[in-house]
Amino acid sequence: MQLYNNLSAEERAKLIEEAGKDRLTISFYQYAKIGNPEIFRNHLFIHWNELDVLGRIYVAHEGINAQLSVPADNFHAFKAHLDSISFLENVRLNIAVEQDNFSFLKLKVKVRKKILADGLNDATFDVTNKGEHVNAAKFNELIEDPNTVLVDMRNHYESEIGHFKNAITPDVDTFRDSLSIIEEDLKEHKEDKNLVMYCTGGIRCEKASAYYKHKGFKNVFQLEGGIINYVRQVEENALENKFIGKNFVFDERRAERISDDVIARCHQCGKPCDTHVNCANEACHLLFIQCEECAEKMNNCCSTDCMDIIALPYEEQKALRKGKGVSNLIFKKGRSEVLKFKE
Template sequence: MQLYNTLSAKEREALIDQAGKDRLTISFYKYAHIGNPQIFRNHLFIHWDELEVLGRIYVAKEGVNAQLSVPADNFKAFKRHLDSISFLKGVRLNIAIEQDNKSFLKLKVKVRRKIVADGLDDGSFDVTKKGVHVDALKFNELIEDPNAIVVDMRNHYESEIGHFQNAITPDVDTFRDSLDLIEEQLKDHKEDKKLVMYCTGGIRCEKASAYYKHKGFKQVYQLEGGIIEYTRQVREKKLENKFRGKNFVFDHRRGERISDEVIASCHQCGKPCDTHVNCANEACHLLFIQCEDCAREMDNCCSDNCKEIHALPYEEQKKLRQGKEASNKIFKKGRSEVLKFKKSPEAFSS
């Protein structure tokens, strides 16, 4: 039995168009003790491939982290399968605010050392002693609480296009970078302030809340379900929306519109814009913000050099890439010097 993808992204895209079925973009996570992640990985792939599930799933001894696209008419079968797994029974599913049938084009289930790269020694603290989960209503109250400090646990390119009012948005490249930075900056408030955290779907805050309690913070809170669940509750219960801009998401959509406000700028011309793209030059693939005018002028590239390379015949481009490695780790997701209007906030700003 094949436990890997046999179709390219383009082939899968054509099949989705041909099927003409609506799909749901879903995310969930669960910290648990998984004895053999490889066997569990294979189990998930076999069952989800039969249900035409696509997405990116990480499995580790500490649990599972999943971002998925599921055919709407297979959702009940998908949910039944989740409920058949003891530690996933009744797990909260974050359903995307904006649906896109092509949010994922392959099924990738990977075994990792951790389900989120946090760089922590989990043996040094109890990950089950997490902070207080709060819903959208309580979170709105905490945002206005003078004794609360609201912290965005996401990376700089996520908070740049959208964040909560009054939130501190650390200028970091990784989740791990933010952990020590936040502790250092808030070390004088471990006793007297409420530490209130949020992220996309809740998974980063789940670990961080236990970590900060271990580090001596007495009042630790986290937004349950993250920005995705907050938005659902705000719309369903008609609460005040305190999120400004877009929520960055890790699929082909790259963002969900939460409010009409555009708080970011095109990295090439400086006009208001919050649309993330990847440079069309495959040897670069830099993630940055680009408006429609610049996309036309630059042929969807981040620089004149990349534009020249992208204009070459494909075989010539392949030769230029040969033996070279380019990744988002190298280009720091929007920190390239070619981007004239990339904002560079202070390391710990609000």
């Protein structure tokens, strides 16, 4: 029984191109008590592999967090399978604003200790005592209230290219870093302000809202379905869009264009730009913002050192990175010392 991918990303991309069929990029999450995540993981892989589902899915005792791509023709079969699982019946599915048939090229279903790396001890507070979920219309109303503090629960490299107007955007590398910083910065307003939070699809706010209520914040709200669902509701209900720029996403697309505003700059020359790339040197792979001119000048690299490395024969490049893993430093982005332009 196959419980692994038997095609490379390149082979899968070729098959998708040859098929010529549209795919849907979808994300969802659900907190639930899963007794045996390993068995559940295998169950999902077997069924979703048959439906040609591709993506990155995390399963843990506390639930599931999924970002995936499914052929449009198989969507109803995929939805039927979700509904056959008691705690996933009618789960909210966030369908991407901008579709790309190549958003995911492998099916990865992994068992983790947690579906979100939040660094919290869930046993110390009631994770079910969450903030109030609000739709796009209510969210727009709340963030215009002078008694509201709007907080972006994402990381610096996400908010840099796009965020809601007047939002607090913590300068952090990880979600866990933001929790204590926000609590400290807003400690004087636990009772007299509305704490309104948002993230990409809602999962970070789901845990953060319960944490802040535990910490004494009285009026806690979270954007239902995150930015992805907000944009869809804005379009369907002709609401004012208060998000500026791009929404960062964790797949091959890297971002969805939400408004025409370009609020970021190239990390190499400072020109207005909001295109994320990874350094062409596989031993580096640094995630940063690069304009077309710098991409041509730097041969898609973040530094002259990396340019020198990719100019070497492939076997020499491979030998240089042997035994060395790419760490989370790839997300340093504008903080990296190799980049000339930093905010």
